[in-house]
Amino acid sequence: MSSPIRTTSSTAGRRLHSAWRALLALLAVAVLAAAALASQADRIRAGAEAYLYGYPLLIMDLTRRQAAASGIPENQLRRVRQFPDARFKGVVRPNVDTLYTTAFIDMAQGPWVFEMAPNDQRYEVMPFMDAWTNVFAAPGTRLSGTGGGRFLLVGPGWQGELPAGMQLLRSPTRSVWLIGRTQTNGAADYPLVHRLQDGLRLRPLNPSTAAAPMTPMAPAAAAGPARAEPSRPPVQQLQALSTEACFSRLAALMVDNPPSAADGPMLTRLSHLGIAPGQPLRWGLLDRWGLGLGRWAADFQVARELKQPRRLVRGWSTPPANLGQYGTDYATRAAVAMVGLGANLPADASYPNAQVDDQGAALNGSHRYRLHFPAGGLPPVKAFWSVTAYGADDHLIDNPLQRHALGDRDPLVFNADGSLDLWLQADAPPAERQANWLPVQAGAAFLLNARLYWPQEAALNGAWAMPAVERLD
Helix, strand or coil: CHHHHHHHHHHHHHHHHHHHHHHHHHHHHHHHHHHHHHHCHHHHHHHHHHHHHHHHHHHHHHHHHHHHHCCCCCCCCEECCCCCCCCCCCCCCCCCCEEEEEEEEEHHHCCEEEEECCCCCCCEECCEEECCCCEEECCEHHHHCCCCEEEEEECCCCCCCCCCCCEEEECCCCEEEEEEEEECCCHHHHHHHHHHHHCEEEEECCHHHHHCCCCCCCCHHHHCCCCCCCCCCHHHHHHHCCHHHHHHHHHHHHHHCCCCHHHHHHHHHHHHCCCCCCCCCCCCHHHHHHHHHHHHHHHHHHHHHHHCCCCCECCEECCCCCCCCCCCCHHHHHHHHHHCCCCCCCCCEECCEECECCCCCECECCCCEEEEECCCCCCCEEEEEEEEEEECCCCECCCCCCCCEEECCCCCCCCCCCCEEEEEECCCCCHHHHHHEEECCCCCEEEEEEEEEEECHHHHHCCCCCCCEEECC
16 A cells, blocks of 8 residues: 555655756746846847837838828829828828828939918918928928918038029938928818919929939838838838848938937947948847847837826826927937827927826726816917817727817807817717717727917917816716
């Protein structure tokens, strides 16, 4: 009887011994991994900084590629003739306030002449963004008045004589994105706005130069996958790139789109990571691992900051005053590129946004909300204002009314005392409130983006703020 017992005890002992050995092996691996992580901490941190630095240039290039893959020719104005709907995924947080006139412009084929016909009927702004998402010029109603204008758009190395009657616009990069906006008061306003859009023209100063074949920007062999995916938003395309492909493309893009002089310290840090304009990467396994972790950490940090914005006033966060002209504030520049690519200068448009209610809880279509503007407390603007609802994916919310925004161009019903209530909910409110109803999706998170076009000083300096979003149930 004793033999089986000894055998069982011996077997259990061997199993226990094996378990301890496995545990010790796991602990050894964990210790080695922790040591490797500690030794790569600086590289991981530098990788995160490098990724945030390059993100706007990368997302702009993918947006340009997507436009070309969708059949939108470069160096030609694309006049968008109607508002986007909930199926549109081309950019995050698209607006339904203005019709766009856009163009990706290759300055190596310039200079270009941009003409604006006189327009005293609708507010317009025509911001030109460099490849790093900085607005370097913004002709329009605010700066140019209603008389129109003629502008010569040139690249960073252009030397020549400015033709008479033109204003000079100099891009610091080869790639330029014009993302112009013309105020549109609903679908019934399309015919008038289309005529105004037709008064915008882009043409080469020297047609023979523009017709000559040029070296493509960021050759595919150096910049990673050349095939754009029109069905996938650029943000998702960038997320799908490997870390090595991501930084290879960054190095290639910096040749034609040089960093600014203020970026010198960052370029030094990039060189320590083996990233330099026009140079192939020569990474080892630890480089890929460390920079990959840095990239993940940067995405995680930005996503967390966007979900829990700081400096809230009544639950609303207003983008910083350096919007569109970021200097070396690379984190802000990257965050805006992630959720608001193509943002105007604050002087042209201010973008307060809210993700929480008056109690600090996340907005969700499971509840009903009210946005109450007291008499005399509407957004202070010189042009117009709106409030748009977006889903958690930063895109428009599908709803039976196909209503995505409300603002001062809509037939809103004011209260007897002059105040205004907007109703935010998934189910239809009583008939008397439906003119002021902004639909959201039942049971789903959402956010609000207000847009104040040509805001007055009170909206820019904080003297006025959006009212809190009041939860009703």
